[in-house]
Amino acid sequence: MSVPSLIRLLFLLLLALAPAAAPAEDGYDLWLRYRAVEAEWQQRYRPQAGAIVTEGRSPTIDAAAAELERGLAGLLGTSPARAGAVAGDGAILLGTPRSSATVARLDLPLAPLGEEGYLIRSVTIDGRQATVIAANGESGLLYGAFRLLRLIQTRQPIDRLDLSDRPAIQHRLLNHWDNLDRSVERGYAGLSLWDWQKLPEYRDPRYVDYARANASIGINGTVLNNVNSNADILTAPFLEKVAALADTFRPYGIRVYLSARFNAPMAIGGLDTADPLDPRVRAWWRAKADEIYRIIPDFGGFLVKANSEGQPGPQDFGRTHADGANMLAEAVAPHGGIVMWRAFVYSNEQPEDRARQAYSEFQPLDGRFRDNVIVQVKNGAIDFQPREPFHPLFGAMPETPLAMELQITKEYLGFATHLVYLGTMWEEVLDADTFRPSAGTTVAEVIDGSAHDYRHTVMAGVANIGNDRNWSGSQFDQANWFAYGRLAWDPQLGARDIAEEWARMTWGNDPALVAPIVEMMMGSHQAVVDYMTPLGLNHLMATGHHYGPGPWVDDLEREDWNPTYFHRADGEGIGFDRTASGSDAVAQYAREVAAIFGDRARVPDDFLLWFHHVPWDHRTRSGRTVWDELVVRYSRGVEAVRAMQRQWAALAPRVDPRRHTEVSDFLRIQEREATWWRDACLVYFQSLSRRPFPAGYAPPAHDLDHYRAIRTPYAPGN
Incomplete structure (x- = not known):
């Protein structure tokens, strides 16, 4: 063998013996890393995490057990065996x-x-x-399995466990604004996950990871298509595709x-x-529902x-929203x-605010x-603005279940590139006091049914998910998907606790890492409100795409599409x-809320310009x-x-390095x-x-014509 050949052989041998480099993280694993x-x-957890015992089998029990196997193998470096009975210390009975x-013999307090x-x-x-993970229904076992893994991921003790939990809201849904051509309205994370052309025969393995991620935070439903709907989704070929997804998620x-x-009925029914x-x-x-x-x-x-933004509805036929909703409800009720x-809803012909x-x-x-x-109401009365007062409908319809609709995708909040944690925004709305039926009745208590004893309770989040490798278009936007699921499960949770939980699961448990990440997240929403729409301003975004500022726009077809309609600024x-x-x-x-919002002296500065037209020299609470x-x-x-x-x-x-570089690049944007x-x-x-800039604040670098x-x-x- 020649010398060059020998050198090449030795090089290949050394390469084969070298330890493999850890794969670069790209965010695909989300908070399930x-x-x-x-x-x-390891020494504390391993004695409590042995064989996984399942005395019965079903697809959901198997999914819960498989998640425990996967999680414990990664976290503890063990491969827990599946067993049919508790045969040693440290078993996890599911x-x-x-x-x-x-489980039946243990006579656990599961009824509540x-x-x-x-x-x-x-x-x-x-x-x-x-350790026993027990539930009345099999989905509870899945949620319990994820909870146990979350305890380990966030370094909580598991040796003397005695905890229970149940969702406060029945239907915890993602609303995908996905179109049949795989475009996503207000989507900033690539194409739709749903590859309709290949369904039902080919089911992308990613669909299972989507379901795992949702189950891990308690989401139990998904609306697959855009609210600006195409009737073709209800035809037989598409229903077969929908069924394939349902089978995967079940x-x-x-x-x-x-x-x-x-x-x-007109578009596809003749x-x-x-x-x-x-x-x-x-x-x-009725026939379509049966099908x-x-x-x-x-x-x-x-x-x-x-009957909103050009969509057809019962008002086109002289009927009410109740007439239309009840017809569909009659079809699915059996x-x-x-x-x-x-x-x-808002009407171009209706001159009302x-x-x-x-x-x-x-x-x-x-x-x-x-x-x-269920009447599904956005968190505020305009349209997912950076900050809005809570919607006045909350508390005002005690005989009709109201769902809260939140927007996880950041249509008005910097898309995927701006770091904006929405947990604090949603907490602000959920904690708001409606004073209906009495003082102390929060928005959260309205939507979870406790205020009005609703039969059905729903929270809906407009998804930020696409086929980007990191799912949401950026690493930090994953936190909003996570926070939505946690709040849908329990709207009383604190935004800071959720942020810390997500940071530990996503980035690591080093306190020197977690503390600054949580600090960034907790201040990020106020930052974007400040540099976009401070003091209660809203809808200043440019036309159509809502990207960038356009407060001067005043020439659109509808009066209430123009930013000038909303800020009403003049000399x-x-x-x-x-x-x-x-x-x-x-x-x-x-009345109690109106007395605050309607009084310039009492309204919070954050909502001053939402409710009041004030002189430029009006004094805010800061004295400025x-x-x-x-x-x-x-x-x-900007400084934030x-x-x-x-x-x-x-x-x-x-x-x-990979994730750090991505976030750094986005922060520059x-x-x-x-x-x-x-x-x-x-x-x-x-x-x-016509006022000068206050001392210490530099004027913009360009004139108005430049920005227009x-x-x-x-x-x-x-």
């Missing part, structure tokens, strides 16, 4: 009283937990120490739902009307957007289905909906008067004029992003765009206010 715990924790004779709750307890079985406790186009009181139309929907349930026996029901009817319209249309219909109809002042002297939208709230306060807040938002950049840069030694927002908005508002000339026609999500 299952990386090995530290040595001292079962319901129906599936496991041992419902079908989805779970109990995790350290027990002694025939003299052996074990072991993980997830039911599928569909957005239904209201005029489907009828000349979609009038909900026409017997032919009612018969068509769906034959194919998908546990189909969840329909989500409907009607099968146990529900209808979620969106309250996001857009913030008033949903209340005006729906509140008079309270008590007129069938008992399997005298700024803000939308929603008091009794203006649109009186404030009167839609309970409105003009000076706008400058301060816009500038503060720069502070996040510094915090993140300091974490480089503690974060894997965010800093540049936050500066753009600040400068464009302030130079525009200064053109009206910026065009971004290919921004995502258009």
Whole structure:
């Protein structure tokens, strides 16, 4: 053998013997990373994490056991065996009283937990120490398995466990705004996950990982298609594809739902009307529901957007929202289905303040909906703005179940590139006091049914998921998916606790890593409000794609598509008067709330310009004029992003390089765009206010014409 050949052989031998480099993390594993715990924790956990015992088998029990096997193998470096009986210390017994004779013999207090709750307890079985995960229903076992793994991921003791939990809300749904061509409306994470062309024959393995991630945070339903619905989703070929997804998700406790186009009887049914009181139309929907349930026996029901933004609805035929919803509810009721009817409505012909319209249309219909109809209400009355006061419908319809709709995808909050944790935003709304029926009745208590004893309770989140490798378009946007699921399970949870939980599961348990990440997250929402829409401003975004600032836009077809409609700035002042002297939208709230929002002296500065048109020299609570306060807040938002950049840069030694670089790059985008927002908005508002910049604050780098000339026609999500 020649010398070069010998050298090459030795090189290949050394390469083969070298330890393999750890694969670069790309975010695919989400918060289910299952990386090995530290040595001292290994010693604490291994004695309590032995064989996984399942005395019964089913797809859901097998999924729960498989997750425990996967998680424990990654976290503890062991390969726990599956067993049919507790045969040694450290076993994890997984079962319901129906599936496991041992669980039944333990006589555990499962009755209060419902079908989805779970109990995790350290027990002694025939003299052996074990951990039992028990539930009344099999999905509870799955949630319990994920809870046990979460305890280990966040380094909590598991040697003396005695905990139980159950969801506060029955239907915890993702709403996918996915189209049949795989585009995603307001999606910033690539194409839709659902590859309709290849379904039903080919089921992407990623569908299982999607289901695992959702089950891990308690999500139990998914609406597969856009609320701006295409009726073709209800045709037989597509229903076979939907059934394939339902089959994949079922072991993980997830039911599928569909957005239904209201005029489907005309679009695909050959009828000349979609009038909900026409017997032919009612018969068509009953037959369609029967067809769906034959194919998908546990189909969840329909989500409907009607008579809003050009979508067809019952008002096209002189009928009410209740008429339309009840027709569909009648069709799915024999099968146990529900209808979620969106309250996001506004009419071009109706001159009423857009913030008033949903209340005006729906509140008079309270008590007129069938008992399997839920009215789905956005968190605020406009449209997922960076900050809105809670929607006045919450608490105002005690005879009609109200669902809360949140937007996980950040349509008005910097898309996927801005680091904005939404847990604090949602907590603010959920904790708001509606004063209906009495003081202390929060929005959370309305939607979980405790305030009005609703038969059905729902929380819906507009998904931020796509086929990007990291699922959500950025690493930190995963936190919003996670936070949504945790709050849907329990809307009383704290945003900070959720952020810390996610940070530990996603980045690691080093306190020097977790603390600054949580600090960044907790301040991020206020930062984006400051550099986009401070003091209660809203809808200042550019046309169509909502990317970048456009506070000057005033030439759109609809008055209430124009940012100038919402801020109403002129030479005298700024803000939308929603008091009794203006649109009186404030009167839609309970008297106690209206007294605060309607009083300039009492309204929080965060909502000042939402409810009041004030002079530029009006004094805010800081003592500064409105003009000076706008400058301060816009500038503060930019500085907050720069502070996040510094915090993140300091974490480089503690974060894997690939993910650290991605977040760093996105923070650079965010800093540049936050500066753009600040400068464009302030130079525009200064053109009206004619006030100088306060001392210490530099004016924008360019004149107003420069910012007005910026065009971004290919921004995502258009």
